[in-house]
Amino acid sequence: MIQSLNSIPAFDIKQQYTAIQEEISAAVLEVLASGGYIGGPAVAGLEQQLAAYIGVNECIACNSGTDALYLALRAYGIGVGDEVITTPFTFIATSEVISAVGAKPVFVDIDTTTFNLDLQQVGAAITPQTKAIIPVHLFGQPVNMTELMNIATTHNLVVIEDCAQSTGATWGENRVGSIGHVGCFSFYPTKNLGGCGDGGAITTNNAEIAAKVRMLKNHGQSNRYHYAEIGVNSRLDAIQGAILQIKLRYLDTWNQQRQAIAFRYAEFLSQLPHIITPQELPGGKGVWNQYTIRVLPEKRDGIREELKARGVNTMVYYPHPLHLQPVYQNLGYQPGQLPVAEATCDRVLSLPMFPELSPEQQQQVIYSLKDCLV
Numbered sequence: 001m002i003q004s005l006n007s008i009p010a011f012d013i014k015q016q017y018t019a020i021q022e023e024i025s026a027a028v029l030e031v032l033a034s035g036g037y038i039g040g041p042a043v044a045g046l047e048q049q050l051a052a053y054i055g056v057n058e059c060i061a062c063n064s065g066t067d068a069l070y071l072a073l074r075a076y077g078i079g080v081g082d083e084v085i086t087t088p089f090t091f092i093a094t095s096e097v098i099s100a101v102g103a104k105p106v107f108v109d110i111d112t113t114t115f116n117l118d119l120q121q122v123g124a125a126i127t128p129q130t131k132a133i134i135p136v137h138l139f140g141q142p143v144n145m146t147e148l149m150n151i152a153t154t155h156n157l158v159v160i161e162d163c164a165q166s167t168g169a170t171w172g173e174n175r176v177g178s179i180g181h182v183g184c185f186s187f188y189p190t191k192n193l194g195g196c197g198d199g200g201a202i203t204t205n206n207a208e209i210a211a212k213v214r215m216l217k218n219h220g221q222s223n224r225y226h227y228a229e230i231g232v233n234s235r236l237d238a239i240q241g242a243i244l245q246i247k248l249r250y251l252d253t254w255n256q257q258r259q260a261i262a263f264r265y266a267e268f269l270s271q272l273p274h275i276i277t278p279q280e281l282p283g284g285k286g287v288w289n290q291y292t293i294r295v296l297p298e299k300r301d302g303i304r305e306e307l308k309a310r311g312v313n314t315m316v317y318y319p320h321p322l323h324l325q326p327v328y329q330n331l332g333y334q335p336g337q338l339p340v341a342e343a344t345c346d347r348v349l350s351l352p353m354f355p356e357l358s359p360e361q362q363q364q365v366i367y368s369l370k371d372c373l374v
């Protein structure tokens with residue numbers, strides 16, 4: 001006990017495994033004994049259950065969240081000459097896939113409260129070349145999808161939701177991934193629905209797009225050994241399908257635990273000086289993949305070190321905005337052009353957040369942070 005009080009990880013995926021170890025072992029052994037290691041009933045079962053959970057007709061499992069985004073863009077035929085609007089404050093995968101299909105990422109600044117795309121600024125970024133918007137429900141907080149879908153409908157744009165950090169989050173009555181044209185999920189182990197390896201999925205109500213994704217993820221094969229398009233190999237392992245089916249049954253409980261932890265953080269931290277706690281939009285219910293506060297930029301790295309000395313591990317998601325990354329130099333963005341995203345990168349600090357974080361551990365995080373601020 002003393003030991004766990006002494007060092008608190010930023011996330012802990014081993015505890016979750018330990019709690020359901022027997023169920024997972026049984027399911028994995030069953031797959032191993034079956035001799036079917038890719039696709040098959042374990043993956044089909046996951047697809048059905050996830051479609052029902054998200055509230056869509058179609059779910060296609062694939063090899064990663066990155067592939068899910070790539071396949072969605074490909075299925076809509078987005079490529080050379082097209083522009084896709086997204087946020088500069090996200091993991092590189094979101095924009096990487098836009099470049100990978102040959103399209104141009106157009107970065108729009110984030111808003112000051114949610115870390116998500118500033119929808120007021122999206123309209124000004126739309127050109128005749130714009131084909132799609134990729135909103136990211138960052139840290140598990142849903143984007144205002146009502147407003148975003150209004151913009152998209154007006155301009156006839158495809159909306160590809162990046163739900164990699166937000167499985168189970170809701171906007172109004174609907175889960176994210178069921179509101180845009182397609183939802184893209186990641187089951188990377190540290191995501192709130194995480195497997196024991198890479199994995200991803202695409203959700204949609206569009207049967208034609210679903211069929212296209214199924215074809216593209218399997219080498220572009222239309223009929224057996226007939227190839228209609230250049231595709232990729234992005235099949236999900238049966239072992240991951242079996243593990244994720246089990247984990248999906250616990251997801252709501254885990255998400256509720258994250259919500260309770262976020263509530264406690266907000267309660268204690270919002271009283272502290274020079275700290276901005278994350279806010280939820282009315283209508284949105286997040287799943288707190290991360291709990292990210294903002295502190296004074298000149299203090300951030302110092303606070304982080306001091307917390308570490310007290311056994312509290314934190315993360316910085318993300319230290320640099322994508323529009324200023326060397327890889328996007330060719331796009332010509334200048335420092336100062338997307339000021340909110342740039343300032344946010346200097347201020348963010350993600351505190352320990354995982355369903356099993358105990359009240360005692362959370363106290364230690366809060367008291368340590370208080371001490372660092374005086």
Ligand SMILES: *Cc1c(COP(=O)(O)O)cnc(C)c1O
Nearest residue numbers: 064065066091093094164186188
């Ligand atoms: C993790 C992540 C991805 C990519 O998912 P992988 O499964 O790691 O390929 C995409 N977008 C966001 C916002 C992510 O956090």
